[in-house]
Amino acid sequence: MKRAWLVLFGVSPWLTFAAEDARQFVDMPPAARTELRAEMLDFQTALYQIVDALAVGKFADAADTAETTIGVSAMGRHRTAPMNARPGMYMPNDMHMIARNMHVAGSELARTARSGDLARALGALQPVMGACVACHRSYRTQ
Numbered sequence: 001m002k003r004a005w006l007v008l009f010g011v012s013p014w015l016t017f018a019a020e021d022a023r024q025f026v027d028m029p030p031a032a033r034t035e036l037r038a039e040m041l042d043f044q045t046a047l048y049q050i051v052d053a054l055a056v057g058k059f060a061d062a063a064d065t066a067e068t069t070i071g072v073s074a075m076g077r078h079r080t081a082p083m084n085a086r087p088g089m090y091m092p093n094d095m096h097m098i099a100r101n102m103h104v105a106g107s108e109l110a111r112t113a114r115s116g117d118l119a120r121a122l123g124a125l126q127p128v129m130g131a132c133v134a135c136h137r138s139y140r141t142q
């Protein structure tokens, strides 16, 4: 009994995962996914740098990173890329909306961080991270 369960589990974990994964699949060409992943790694690094800067009271640094990497200033990064390398072209409207809201929240975080109030800055970081979570929990590309 136990063995049968193990075999089943061993050969079909991806089936189990697919069955339980209710996220919407978004089909993107490989070039768009490559661009998206590179952008994502920059977002993750930015979050790390922002928290690091806030922790030592470098509010201007946190604000600059937030604006240039995640904020509205960071929008349109793929504007001049060929069509198949522009992830935004393949995002459903609601997914695109989450992305735009994330950029707006990034700029709001930058403005708030400049005030030098740590509690408020953390409060403004939350919707930025909320956008990461909302998109990742709703959509998948593989």
Ligand code: HEC
Pocket: 033, 036, 037, 038, 040, 041, 043, 044, 047, 070, 095, 096, 098, 099, 102, 128, 129, 131, 132, 133, 135, 136, 139, 140, 141, 142
């Ligand atoms: C609009 C949707 C969306 C938003 C917003 C978003 N992501 Fe992503 N993210 C994705 C998708 C889709 C993938 C999977 C890309 C793939 O592998 O094709 C991904 C993948 C990643 C990865 C893995 C990259 C790799 O090397 O495979 C990281 C890290 C990541 N995101 C971080 C973040 C962080 C941090 C934020 C918020 C600041 C964020 N993402 C916001 C959609 C989003």
